[in-house]
Amino acid sequence: MPPAPDPVLLALDFGGTKTALTVADPHGRRLRDLTVETAAEQGAHAALKRAVDAARTLLDGREPQAVGVATIGIPGAEGVALAPNISGWAELALGRELALAFPESELCLATDVKAAARFEHAHGALAGCDPGLYVNLGTGLAVALVTGGTVVAGRHGASGEIGYNLRSVRDVGRPSADRTLLEEAVSGKALARAAGEAPQLGPHSAEFIDELAFHLVNLTIAVDPERIVVGGGMVRSWDALHDRLRAALDAAVPYPPSLVPAAHPYDAPLLGALALAVEAARTST
Structure with a gap:
Protein backbone atom coordinates (compact mmCIF):
# COMPACT_ATOMS: atom_id res chain seq x y z
CA MET A 1 0.00 0.00 0.00
CA ALA A 115 -7.20 38.72 8.59
CA ALA A 116 -4.45 40.95 7.19
CA ALA A 117 -4.30 43.06 10.33
CA ARG A 118 -4.12 39.99 12.51
CA PHE A 119 -1.19 38.65 10.49
CA GLU A 120 0.63 41.99 10.41
CA HIS A 121 0.29 42.18 14.20
CA ALA A 122 1.61 38.65 14.65
CA HIS A 123 4.38 38.69 12.05
CA GLY A 124 4.64 42.09 10.39
CA ALA A 125 4.72 45.84 10.75
CA LEU A 126 2.14 46.00 13.56
CA ALA A 127 4.08 43.64 15.84
CA GLY A 128 4.26 45.04 19.36
CA CYS A 129 1.99 48.00 18.56
CA ASP A 130 -0.94 48.64 20.88
CA PRO A 131 -3.17 49.95 19.58
CA GLY A 132 -2.28 49.56 15.93
CA LEU A 133 -4.25 50.59 12.87
CA TYR A 134 -4.18 48.68 9.60
CA VAL A 135 -5.41 50.56 6.52
CA ASN A 136 -6.25 48.62 3.37
CA LEU A 137 -6.00 50.58 0.13
CA GLY A 138 -6.95 48.06 -2.51
CA THR A 139 -9.95 47.67 -4.76
CA GLY A 140 -11.94 48.90 -1.77
CA LEU A 141 -11.21 50.87 1.40
CA ALA A 142 -11.33 49.62 4.98
CA VAL A 143 -9.33 49.63 8.20
CA ALA A 144 -8.82 47.29 11.14
CA LEU A 145 -7.98 48.24 14.72
CA VAL A 146 -5.77 45.94 16.78
CA THR A 147 -5.78 46.44 20.53
CA GLY A 148 -4.60 44.10 23.26
CA GLY A 149 -3.45 41.72 20.53
CA THR A 150 -7.00 41.35 19.19
CA VAL A 151 -8.58 42.73 16.03
CA VAL A 152 -11.71 44.66 16.98
CA ALA A 153 -14.68 43.06 15.24
CA GLY A 154 -17.56 45.27 16.35
CA ARG A 155 -21.09 44.17 17.16
CA HIS A 156 -21.81 42.95 13.61
CA GLY A 157 -18.24 42.30 12.45
CA ALA A 158 -18.31 45.63 10.62
CA SER A 159 -15.76 47.59 12.64
CA GLY A 160 -13.47 49.53 10.30
CA GLU A 161 -15.76 49.64 7.27
CA ILE A 162 -14.89 53.28 6.63
CA GLY A 163 -15.78 52.93 2.96
CA TYR A 164 -19.30 53.83 4.16
CA ASN A 165 -18.17 57.09 5.80
CA LEU A 166 -20.01 60.35 5.16
CA ARG A 167 -18.01 62.62 2.89
CA SER A 168 -19.44 65.96 4.02
CA VAL A 169 -22.07 67.50 6.30
CA ARG A 170 -24.45 67.43 3.34
CA ASP A 171 -24.52 63.64 3.71
CA VAL A 172 -25.94 63.73 7.24
CA GLY A 173 -29.32 62.01 7.36
CA ARG A 174 -29.07 60.67 3.82
CA PRO A 175 -29.26 56.87 3.33
CA SER A 176 -26.35 55.12 1.66
CA ALA A 177 -28.28 54.63 -1.56
CA ASP A 178 -28.77 58.39 -1.92
CA ARG A 179 -25.18 59.53 -1.46
CA THR A 180 -21.70 58.78 -2.77
CA LEU A 181 -19.91 56.50 -0.33
CA LEU A 182 -16.31 57.24 0.56
CA GLU A 183 -15.17 53.98 -1.07
CA GLU A 184 -16.71 55.12 -4.35
CA ALA A 185 -14.39 58.14 -4.34
CA VAL A 186 -11.31 56.93 -2.47
CA SER A 187 -10.21 53.42 -3.44
CA GLY A 188 -8.35 51.59 -6.16
CA LYS A 189 -11.64 50.95 -7.89
CA ALA A 190 -12.48 54.64 -7.87
CA LEU A 191 -9.05 55.60 -9.15
CA ALA A 192 -9.17 53.05 -11.95
CA ARG A 193 -12.63 54.22 -12.96
CA ALA A 194 -11.46 57.83 -13.11
CA ALA A 195 -8.26 57.03 -15.00
CA GLY A 196 -9.67 54.30 -17.21
CA GLU A 197 -6.70 52.07 -16.35
CA ALA A 198 -4.96 50.31 -13.48
CA PRO A 199 -5.12 52.32 -10.24
CA GLN A 200 -2.01 54.42 -9.82
CA LEU A 201 -1.40 57.65 -7.99
CA GLY A 202 0.56 60.37 -9.67
CA PRO A 203 1.39 64.05 -9.33
CA HIS A 204 -2.22 65.05 -10.00
CA SER A 205 -3.74 62.88 -7.25
CA ALA A 206 -3.63 65.49 -4.47
CA GLU A 207 -7.40 65.73 -4.10
CA PHE A 208 -7.74 61.95 -3.85
CA ILE A 209 -5.04 61.73 -1.17
CA ASP A 210 -6.38 64.74 0.73
CA GLU A 211 -9.82 63.15 1.09
CA LEU A 212 -8.18 59.97 2.33
CA ALA A 213 -6.08 62.04 4.74
CA PHE A 214 -9.18 63.84 6.06
CA HIS A 215 -10.71 60.55 7.19
CA LEU A 216 -7.45 59.03 8.35
CA VAL A 217 -6.65 62.05 10.52
CA ASN A 218 -10.08 62.00 12.18
CA LEU A 219 -9.83 58.27 12.78
CA THR A 220 -6.33 58.64 14.22
CA ILE A 221 -7.50 61.34 16.63
CA ALA A 222 -10.30 59.03 17.81
CA VAL A 223 -8.13 55.92 18.22
CA ASP A 224 -4.66 57.30 19.16
CA PRO A 225 -2.75 54.38 17.57
CA GLU A 226 0.94 53.74 18.07
CA ARG A 227 1.41 52.98 14.39
CA ILE A 228 -0.54 53.08 11.14
CA VAL A 229 0.29 50.34 8.65
CA VAL A 230 -0.90 50.57 5.05
CA GLY A 231 -1.45 47.53 2.83
CA GLY A 232 -3.18 46.73 -0.45
CA GLY A 233 -2.40 47.23 -4.10
CA MET A 234 -2.14 51.01 -3.86
CA VAL A 235 0.98 50.67 -1.71
CA ARG A 236 2.72 50.47 -5.08
CA SER A 237 2.21 54.26 -5.05
CA TRP A 238 3.67 54.65 -1.55
CA ASP A 239 5.93 57.57 -2.47
CA ALA A 240 2.91 59.56 -3.66
CA LEU A 241 0.87 58.58 -0.60
CA HIS A 242 3.33 58.89 2.23
CA ASP A 243 4.43 62.52 2.21
CA ARG A 244 0.93 63.99 1.99
CA LEU A 245 -0.53 61.61 4.60
CA ARG A 246 2.45 62.19 6.87
CA ALA A 247 2.05 65.95 6.64
CA ALA A 248 -1.68 65.74 7.38
CA LEU A 249 -1.13 63.57 10.45
CA ASP A 250 1.66 65.77 11.79
CA ALA A 251 -0.39 68.93 11.33
CA ALA A 252 -3.58 67.83 13.07
CA VAL A 253 -3.09 64.81 15.35
CA PRO A 254 -2.09 65.61 18.97
CA TYR A 255 0.18 62.55 19.11
CA PRO A 256 1.06 61.62 15.52
CA PRO A 257 1.76 57.89 15.08
CA SER A 258 4.36 56.34 12.83
CA LEU A 259 3.16 55.61 9.29
CA VAL A 260 4.67 52.69 7.37
CA PRO A 261 3.80 50.26 4.59
CA ALA A 262 2.78 46.77 5.62
CA ALA A 263 5.50 44.15 5.83
CA HIS A 264 3.35 42.10 3.46
CA PRO A 265 1.48 44.81 1.57
CA TYR A 266 0.02 42.65 -1.19
Whole structure:
Protein backbone atom coordinates (compact mmCIF):
# COMPACT_ATOMS: atom_id res chain seq x y z
CA MET A 1 0.00 0.00 0.00
CA PRO A 2 1.49 3.38 -0.97
CA PRO A 3 2.17 5.80 1.91
CA ALA A 4 -0.48 8.40 2.66
CA PRO A 5 0.31 11.81 1.12
CA ASP A 6 1.67 14.45 3.43
CA PRO A 7 -1.11 16.65 4.88
CA VAL A 8 -1.57 20.06 3.32
CA LEU A 9 -3.51 23.24 4.04
CA LEU A 10 -5.35 25.52 1.63
CA ALA A 11 -5.80 29.28 1.92
CA LEU A 12 -7.91 31.54 -0.31
CA ASP A 13 -8.20 35.32 -0.45
CA PHE A 14 -11.27 36.49 -2.36
CA GLY A 15 -10.79 40.07 -3.57
CA GLY A 16 -12.74 42.36 -5.82
CA THR A 17 -10.40 41.88 -8.78
CA LYS A 18 -8.44 38.71 -8.03
CA THR A 19 -8.51 35.60 -5.88
CA ALA A 20 -5.18 34.44 -4.46
CA LEU A 21 -4.60 30.86 -3.35
CA THR A 22 -1.82 28.94 -1.67
CA VAL A 23 -1.24 25.34 -0.62
CA ALA A 24 1.03 24.92 2.40
CA ASP A 25 2.35 22.29 4.75
CA PRO A 26 0.88 22.01 8.28
CA HIS A 27 3.44 24.53 9.56
CA GLY A 28 2.27 27.17 7.09
CA ARG A 29 5.19 26.90 4.67
CA ARG A 30 3.83 27.76 1.24
CA LEU A 31 4.29 25.05 -1.37
CA ARG A 32 2.37 26.29 -4.42
CA ASP A 33 0.64 29.59 -5.20
CA LEU A 34 -1.86 30.65 -7.82
CA THR A 35 -3.82 33.80 -8.60
CA VAL A 36 -6.96 33.88 -10.75
CA GLU A 37 -9.15 36.74 -11.86
CA THR A 38 -12.28 37.14 -9.77
CA ALA A 39 -14.18 38.40 -12.85
CA ALA A 40 -16.77 39.99 -10.56
CA GLU A 41 -18.99 40.94 -13.49
CA GLN A 42 -19.72 37.22 -14.05
CA GLY A 43 -21.28 36.88 -10.61
CA ALA A 44 -20.61 35.20 -7.30
CA HIS A 45 -21.12 31.57 -8.25
CA ALA A 46 -18.80 31.86 -11.24
CA ALA A 47 -16.15 33.51 -9.06
CA LEU A 48 -16.43 30.77 -6.45
CA LYS A 49 -16.27 27.98 -9.05
CA ARG A 50 -13.19 29.56 -10.61
CA ALA A 51 -11.50 29.64 -7.21
CA VAL A 52 -12.45 26.05 -6.31
CA ASP A 53 -11.24 24.79 -9.70
CA ALA A 54 -7.94 26.62 -9.18
CA ALA A 55 -7.65 25.11 -5.71
CA ARG A 56 -8.15 21.63 -7.12
CA THR A 57 -5.32 22.30 -9.57
CA LEU A 58 -3.03 23.35 -6.74
CA LEU A 59 -4.03 20.44 -4.50
CA ASP A 60 -3.33 17.89 -7.25
CA GLY A 61 -5.78 15.31 -5.93
CA ARG A 62 -5.11 15.86 -2.21
CA GLU A 63 -7.71 16.92 0.31
CA PRO A 64 -6.64 19.79 2.59
CA GLN A 65 -6.59 19.22 6.32
CA ALA A 66 -7.94 22.76 6.79
CA VAL A 67 -9.08 25.64 4.60
CA GLY A 68 -8.60 29.25 5.65
CA VAL A 69 -10.56 31.92 3.79
CA ALA A 70 -10.26 35.70 3.66
CA THR A 71 -12.97 37.55 1.78
CA ILE A 72 -14.15 41.03 1.01
CA GLY A 73 -17.19 41.75 3.14
CA ILE A 74 -18.32 40.06 6.33
CA PRO A 75 -18.86 36.30 5.96
CA GLY A 76 -21.94 34.91 7.67
CA ALA A 77 -24.03 31.76 7.62
CA GLU A 78 -26.22 32.81 4.69
CA GLY A 79 -24.10 35.29 2.76
CA VAL A 80 -21.32 37.86 2.79
CA ALA A 81 -22.47 41.29 3.97
CA LEU A 82 -21.07 44.61 2.74
CA ALA A 83 -19.45 43.12 -0.37
CA PRO A 84 -20.82 45.05 -3.36
CA ASN A 85 -17.75 44.51 -5.55
CA ILE A 86 -18.87 40.99 -6.57
CA SER A 87 -22.40 40.67 -7.86
CA GLY A 88 -24.37 38.19 -5.76
CA TRP A 89 -21.67 37.77 -3.09
CA ALA A 90 -24.09 39.02 -0.45
CA GLU A 91 -26.48 36.13 -1.17
CA LEU A 92 -23.78 33.46 -1.51
CA ALA A 93 -23.53 31.14 1.52
CA LEU A 94 -19.76 31.05 1.13
CA GLY A 95 -19.02 28.89 4.16
CA ARG A 96 -21.65 26.31 3.23
CA GLU A 97 -20.50 26.17 -0.38
CA LEU A 98 -16.86 25.71 0.60
CA ALA A 99 -17.80 23.06 3.15
CA LEU A 100 -19.47 21.15 0.32
CA ALA A 101 -16.41 21.59 -1.91
CA PHE A 102 -13.99 20.44 0.83
CA PRO A 103 -16.08 18.19 3.11
CA GLU A 104 -13.06 16.60 4.84
CA SER A 105 -11.49 19.92 5.83
CA GLU A 106 -11.74 22.19 8.82
CA LEU A 107 -12.98 25.57 7.58
CA CYS A 108 -12.33 29.10 8.91
CA LEU A 109 -13.52 32.36 7.32
CA ALA A 110 -12.66 35.98 8.07
CA THR A 111 -12.97 39.44 6.57
CA ASP A 112 -9.86 40.05 4.46
CA VAL A 113 -8.75 43.30 6.10
CA LYS A 114 -9.13 41.85 9.59
CA ALA A 115 -7.20 38.72 8.59
CA ALA A 116 -4.45 40.95 7.19
CA ALA A 117 -4.30 43.06 10.33
CA ARG A 118 -4.12 39.99 12.51
CA PHE A 119 -1.19 38.65 10.49
CA GLU A 120 0.63 41.99 10.41
CA HIS A 121 0.29 42.18 14.20
CA ALA A 122 1.61 38.65 14.65
CA HIS A 123 4.38 38.69 12.05
CA GLY A 124 4.64 42.09 10.39
CA ALA A 125 4.72 45.84 10.75
CA LEU A 126 2.14 46.00 13.56
CA ALA A 127 4.08 43.64 15.84
CA GLY A 128 4.26 45.04 19.36
CA CYS A 129 1.99 48.00 18.56
CA ASP A 130 -0.94 48.64 20.88
CA PRO A 131 -3.17 49.95 19.58
CA GLY A 132 -2.28 49.56 15.93
CA LEU A 133 -4.25 50.59 12.87
CA TYR A 134 -4.18 48.68 9.60
CA VAL A 135 -5.41 50.56 6.52
CA ASN A 136 -6.25 48.62 3.37
CA LEU A 137 -6.00 50.58 0.13
CA GLY A 138 -6.95 48.06 -2.51
CA THR A 139 -9.95 47.67 -4.76
CA GLY A 140 -11.94 48.90 -1.77
CA LEU A 141 -11.21 50.87 1.40
CA ALA A 142 -11.33 49.62 4.98
CA VAL A 143 -9.33 49.63 8.20
CA ALA A 144 -8.82 47.29 11.14
CA LEU A 145 -7.98 48.24 14.72
CA VAL A 146 -5.77 45.94 16.78
CA THR A 147 -5.78 46.44 20.53
CA GLY A 148 -4.60 44.10 23.26
CA GLY A 149 -3.45 41.72 20.53
CA THR A 150 -7.00 41.35 19.19
CA VAL A 151 -8.58 42.73 16.03
CA VAL A 152 -11.71 44.66 16.98
CA ALA A 153 -14.68 43.06 15.24
CA GLY A 154 -17.56 45.27 16.35
CA ARG A 155 -21.09 44.17 17.16
CA HIS A 156 -21.81 42.95 13.61
CA GLY A 157 -18.24 42.30 12.45
CA ALA A 158 -18.31 45.63 10.62
CA SER A 159 -15.76 47.59 12.64
CA GLY A 160 -13.47 49.53 10.30
CA GLU A 161 -15.76 49.64 7.27
CA ILE A 162 -14.89 53.28 6.63
CA GLY A 163 -15.78 52.93 2.96
CA TYR A 164 -19.30 53.83 4.16
CA ASN A 165 -18.17 57.09 5.80
CA LEU A 166 -20.01 60.35 5.16
CA ARG A 167 -18.01 62.62 2.89
CA SER A 168 -19.44 65.96 4.02
CA VAL A 169 -22.07 67.50 6.30
CA ARG A 170 -24.45 67.43 3.34
CA ASP A 171 -24.52 63.64 3.71
CA VAL A 172 -25.94 63.73 7.24
CA GLY A 173 -29.32 62.01 7.36
CA ARG A 174 -29.07 60.67 3.82
CA PRO A 175 -29.26 56.87 3.33
CA SER A 176 -26.35 55.12 1.66
CA ALA A 177 -28.28 54.63 -1.56
CA ASP A 178 -28.77 58.39 -1.92
CA ARG A 179 -25.18 59.53 -1.46
CA THR A 180 -21.70 58.78 -2.77
CA LEU A 181 -19.91 56.50 -0.33
CA LEU A 182 -16.31 57.24 0.56
CA GLU A 183 -15.17 53.98 -1.07
CA GLU A 184 -16.71 55.12 -4.35
CA ALA A 185 -14.39 58.14 -4.34
CA VAL A 186 -11.31 56.93 -2.47
CA SER A 187 -10.21 53.42 -3.44
CA GLY A 188 -8.35 51.59 -6.16
CA LYS A 189 -11.64 50.95 -7.89
CA ALA A 190 -12.48 54.64 -7.87
CA LEU A 191 -9.05 55.60 -9.15
CA ALA A 192 -9.17 53.05 -11.95
CA ARG A 193 -12.63 54.22 -12.96
CA ALA A 194 -11.46 57.83 -13.11
CA ALA A 195 -8.26 57.03 -15.00
CA GLY A 196 -9.67 54.30 -17.21
CA GLU A 197 -6.70 52.07 -16.35
CA ALA A 198 -4.96 50.31 -13.48
CA PRO A 199 -5.12 52.32 -10.24
CA GLN A 200 -2.01 54.42 -9.82
CA LEU A 201 -1.40 57.65 -7.99
CA GLY A 202 0.56 60.37 -9.67
CA PRO A 203 1.39 64.05 -9.33
CA HIS A 204 -2.22 65.05 -10.00
CA SER A 205 -3.74 62.88 -7.25
CA ALA A 206 -3.63 65.49 -4.47
CA GLU A 207 -7.40 65.73 -4.10
CA PHE A 208 -7.74 61.95 -3.85
CA ILE A 209 -5.04 61.73 -1.17
CA ASP A 210 -6.38 64.74 0.73
CA GLU A 211 -9.82 63.15 1.09
CA LEU A 212 -8.18 59.97 2.33
CA ALA A 213 -6.08 62.04 4.74
CA PHE A 214 -9.18 63.84 6.06
CA HIS A 215 -10.71 60.55 7.19
CA LEU A 216 -7.45 59.03 8.35
CA VAL A 217 -6.65 62.05 10.52
CA ASN A 218 -10.08 62.00 12.18
CA LEU A 219 -9.83 58.27 12.78
CA THR A 220 -6.33 58.64 14.22
CA ILE A 221 -7.50 61.34 16.63
CA ALA A 222 -10.30 59.03 17.81
CA VAL A 223 -8.13 55.92 18.22
CA ASP A 224 -4.66 57.30 19.16
CA PRO A 225 -2.75 54.38 17.57
CA GLU A 226 0.94 53.74 18.07
CA ARG A 227 1.41 52.98 14.39
CA ILE A 228 -0.54 53.08 11.14
CA VAL A 229 0.29 50.34 8.65
CA VAL A 230 -0.90 50.57 5.05
CA GLY A 231 -1.45 47.53 2.83
CA GLY A 232 -3.18 46.73 -0.45
CA GLY A 233 -2.40 47.23 -4.10
CA MET A 234 -2.14 51.01 -3.86
CA VAL A 235 0.98 50.67 -1.71
CA ARG A 236 2.72 50.47 -5.08
CA SER A 237 2.21 54.26 -5.05
CA TRP A 238 3.67 54.65 -1.55
CA ASP A 239 5.93 57.57 -2.47
CA ALA A 240 2.91 59.56 -3.66
CA LEU A 241 0.87 58.58 -0.60
CA HIS A 242 3.33 58.89 2.23
CA ASP A 243 4.43 62.52 2.21
CA ARG A 244 0.93 63.99 1.99
CA LEU A 245 -0.53 61.61 4.60
CA ARG A 246 2.45 62.19 6.87
CA ALA A 247 2.05 65.95 6.64
CA ALA A 248 -1.68 65.74 7.38
CA LEU A 249 -1.13 63.57 10.45
CA ASP A 250 1.66 65.77 11.79
CA ALA A 251 -0.39 68.93 11.33
CA ALA A 252 -3.58 67.83 13.07
CA VAL A 253 -3.09 64.81 15.35
CA PRO A 254 -2.09 65.61 18.97
CA TYR A 255 0.18 62.55 19.11
CA PRO A 256 1.06 61.62 15.52
CA PRO A 257 1.76 57.89 15.08
CA SER A 258 4.36 56.34 12.83
CA LEU A 259 3.16 55.61 9.29
CA VAL A 260 4.67 52.69 7.37
CA PRO A 261 3.80 50.26 4.59
CA ALA A 262 2.78 46.77 5.62
CA ALA A 263 5.50 44.15 5.83
CA HIS A 264 3.35 42.10 3.46
CA PRO A 265 1.48 44.81 1.57
CA TYR A 266 0.02 42.65 -1.19
CA ASP A 267 -0.60 39.26 0.39
CA ALA A 268 -1.31 39.87 4.09
CA PRO A 269 -4.97 38.75 3.67
CA LEU A 270 -3.83 35.47 2.09
CA LEU A 271 -1.24 34.97 4.83
CA GLY A 272 -3.91 35.74 7.40
CA ALA A 273 -6.15 33.09 5.83
CA LEU A 274 -3.27 30.64 5.93
CA ALA A 275 -2.70 31.39 9.62
CA LEU A 276 -6.36 30.53 10.24
CA ALA A 277 -5.88 27.21 8.44
CA VAL A 278 -2.78 26.43 10.51
CA GLU A 279 -4.68 27.09 13.75
CA ALA A 280 -7.68 25.07 12.61
CA ALA A 281 -5.52 22.11 11.70
CA ARG A 282 -3.73 22.18 15.06
CA THR A 283 -6.90 22.35 17.09
CA SER A 284 -8.50 19.50 15.11
CA THR A 285 -5.72 16.99 15.85
